[in-house]
Amino acid sequence: MPCHHHNLPYPFALAFISCLDQQARPMELIGMHKPLLLLIIMAGLASGSPPPEPVACTGRGNTDCTVTNTYGSFPDRTICRAANATFPTTEAELVAAVASAAASKRKVKVATKHSHSFPKLACPGGRSGTIISTERLNRTVSVDAAKGLMTVESGMVLRDLIKAAAAAGLALPHSPYWYGITIGGLLATGAHGSGLWGKGSAVHEYVVGMRIVTPAPASEGWAVVRELGVDHPDLDAVKVSLGVLGVVSQVTLALQPMFKRSVTFEKRDDTDFAAQSAVWGGLHEFGDMAWLPRQGKVIYRKDDRIPVSTPGNGLNDYIGFRANPTLALITARATEEHLEKDGDDIARCLSARVPGALFELQAYGFTNDGSFFTGYPVVGFQNRIQASGTCIGSREDGLLSSCTWDPRIRSPFFYQSGFSVALSKTPAFIADMQKLRDLNPRAFCGLDAKLGILLRYVKASSAYLGKSEDSLDFDVTYYRSYTEGETRAHSDVIDELEQLAFGKYGAVPHWGKNRNFAFTGAITKYPKAGEFLKVKDRYDPDGIFSSEWSDQVLGIKGSPNVVGKGCAIEGLCVCSDDSHCAPEKGYFCRPGLVYQKSRVCSTRPAATTDLRDEL
Ligand SMILES: *[C@@H]1O[C@H](CO)[C@@H](O)[C@H](O)[C@H]1NC(C)=O
Ligand SMILES: *[C@@H]1O[C@H](CO)[C@@H](O)[C@H](O)[C@H]1NC(C)=O
Numbered sequence: 247m248p249c250h251h252h253n254l255p256y257p258f259a260l261a262f263i264s265c266l267d268q269q270a271r272p273m274e275l276i277g278m279h280k281p282l283l284l285l286i287i288m289a290g291l292a293s294g295s296p297p298p299e300p301v302a303c304t305g306r307g308n309t310d311c312t313v314t315n316t317y318g319s320f321p322d323r324t325i326c327r328a329a330n331a332t333f334p335t336t337e338a339e340l341v342a343a344v345a346s347a348a349a350s351k352r353k354v355k356v357a358t359k360h361s362h363s364f365p366k367l368a369c370p371g372g373r374s375g376t377i378i379s380t381e382r383l384n385r386t387v388s389v390d391a392a393k394g395l396m397t398v399e400s401g402m403v404l405r406d407l408i409k410a411a412a413a414a415g416l417a418l419p420h421s422p423y424w425y426g427i428t429i430g431g432l433l434a435t436g437a438h439g440s441g442l443w444g445k446g447s448a449v450h451e452y453v454v455g456m457r458i459v460t461p462a463p464a465s466e467g468w469a470v471v472r473e474l475g476v477d478h479p480d481l482d483a484v485k486v487s488l489g490v491l492g493v494v495s496q497v498t499l500a501l502q503p504m505f506k507r508s509v510t511f512e513k514r515d516d517t518d519f520a521a522q523s524a525v526w527g528g529l530h531e532f533g534d535m536a537w538l539p540r541q542g543k544v545i546y547r548k549d550d551r552i553p554v555s556t557p558g559n560g561l562n563d564y565i566g567f568r569a570n571p572t573l574a575l576i577t578a579r580a581t582e583e584h585l586e587k588d589g590d591d592i593a594r595c596l597s598a599r600v601p602g603a604l605f606e607l608q609a610y611g612f613t614n615d616g617s618f619f620t621g622y623p624v625v626g627f628q629n630r631i632q633a634s635g636t637c638i639g640s641r642e643d644g645l646l647s648s649c650t651w652d653p654r655i656r657s658p659f660f661y662q663s664g665f666s667v668a669l670s671k672t673p674a675f676i677a678d679m680q681k682l683r684d685l686n687p688r689a690f691c692g693l694d695a696k697l698g699i700l701l702r703y704v705k706a707s708s709a710y711l712g713k714s715e716d717s718l719d720f721d722v723t724y725y726r727s728y729t730e731g732e733t734r735a736h737s738d739v740i741d742e743l744e745q746l747a748f749g750k751y752g753a754v755p756h757w758g759k760n761r762n763f764a765f766t767g768a769i770t771k772y773p774k775a776g777e778f779l780k781v782k783d784r785y786d787p788d789g790i791f792s793s794e795w796s797d798q799v800l801g802i803k804g805s806p807n808v809v810g811k812g813c814a815i816e817g818l819c820v821c822s823d824d825s826h827c828a829p830e831k832g833y834f835c836r837p838g839l840v841y842q843k844s845r846v847c848s849t850r851p852a853a854t855t856d857l858r859d860e861l
Pocket of ligand 1: 331
């Protein structure tokens with residue numbers, strides 16, 4: 247979590263709605279039960295169980311291991327195994343671990359403390375690989391407050407990095423909104439916040455040095471540390487590397503003197519949303535947007551840098567990233583499953599309104615002083631505003647409460663697609679999405695239920711696998727079944743809007759999000775991919791840091807598509823045959839309604855497709 251984010255499920259809301267008479271209007275009920283709800287929301291949520299370890303070994307000495315992501319499931323639902331795992335605590339131990347793998351040409355992959363990427367980036371493939379965890383490489387190496395430079399080990403969690411920088415009076419100008427990810431992991435997948443000013447919102451734009459451990463010939467001891475300064479040409483490969491070049495040991499960031507921000511959320515009609523998308527990023531340094539398609543609203547985030555002398559000690563403790571009672575999570579999920587299976591559009595759309603209303607009511611978790619919200623703007627220091635994620639900092643409480651997506655309980659389970667469209671094309675893309683929405687607005691309630699589609703600005707980068715143009719990133723979160731091949735209500739509109747982005751508007755997928763099909767041909771959209779592969783061949787000629795998955799994604803060998811029965815239901819392929827959907831459940835492979843080249847699993851009768859020109 248990915249990576250990051252504004253639009254995650256809100257279990258209380260869902261748990262609450264499960265008790266409702268479905269005829270009742272949610273707004274009235276919220277009004278009626280407001281004190282009760284606030285009580286539930288504020289009760290004991292500061293602590294909870296931290297997320298489980300992504301690397302688990304059953305054999306002695308960290309052998310017979312599995313690695314997963316923080317959600318407990320990769321897009322293809324396979325289990326990833328490895329022969330053993332190491333947890334180096336120093337760079338010397340890291341070099342030894344890489345040398346050992348290189349000497350025997352063993353596959354090796356890096357896992358992080360929480361492993362937030364949805365795709366299988368942390369999986370070495372097969373059963374005989376090794377996992378190197380950066381969990382214990384989490385120290386600050388040096389801080390030079392006068393020069394604004396900070397060097398940290400790659401396994402440092404963003405939360406701790408922000409804290410350490412702030413202690414020296416420094417601020418990382420941009421970051422993802424979720425701080426439970428490591429600096430090494432977030433760089434590898436190109437993670438970003440939102441903004442076009444200056445160097446923009448991608449964290450890798452603030453990297454001025456890196457140390458990476460790569461394989462080496464026997465004569466050099468099988469592994470070397472490569473130190474890359476700001477002018478080193480390879481830095482453009484190593485900054486965003488998908489983890490295929492080696493293990494990043496240290497990262498040096500160019501920080502700024504601590505500053506303050508002023509944040510206001512403003513909900514408006516979506517009638518001029520398409521046009522606004524082209525200008526909003528120019529108006530506000532940290533501006534973003536969240537689109538609620540069914541409601542026809544956009545929540546504009548007005549967010550700007552202001553002088554540190556401005557009064558205010560605001561805090562962002564985003565509601566979706568707080569710990570939740572296990573009971574609420576289980577109830578929320580049960581309700582979602584019930585609505586998916588047996589609910590109708592009316593029931594689904596009714597419950598979809600609740601999370602947004604509750605988040606708005608509580609200013610999304612922003613407070614003016616760390617405790618209370620008294621009104622916009624919220625003014626606060628960058629380190630208290632830029633990111634949040636209190637559910638990871640929780641004390642162990644025997645799983646009474648946890649992060650919303652904790653895989654140890656049957657909690658809300660979701661897909662997250664993230665893709666970037668060049669800024670010049672977003673008005674047309676959004677207009678097409680609105681066209682699709684207008685054909686059947688109720689089909690979009692599932693997106694409203696997850697707080698809408700989050701839009702964040704990202705600037706063009708010199709990083710070979712960074713954005714090649716100024717772009718707008720769209721984060722789409724939606725229901726996922728625990729059962730493989732289970733159909734979802736209105737999955738066709740999600741499939742169509744994803745294919746619209748990738749097919750018609752040349753979108754590129756976020757490396758750490760998405761389902762398999764999104765990566766098909768993605769690498770061909772990167773003009774500097776060839777440069778990246780040259781560095782890869784030099785750094786790791788035997789490809790020990792490459793896996794089947796990375797080879798597929800980088801276009802080296804094979805395809806990320808897994809074609810077979812029901813593959814399109816799981817997002818493993820785009821359907822080309824009814825068997826790729828679920829014909830036995832009434833889902834057939836049909837052309838899309840707005841983007842006719844798309845192929846989606848739909849319950850629409852075949853005849854409807856012939857009418858599409860009239861629509
Ligand atoms: C991991 O397993 C491989 C192959 O079985 C072995 O050569 C290597 O020494 C092991 N590494 C660790 C750190 O246990
Ligand atoms: C490093 O990780 C350990 C174990 O999770 C933790 O206790 C410690 O606070 C972390 N160090 C820093 C500097 O964040």
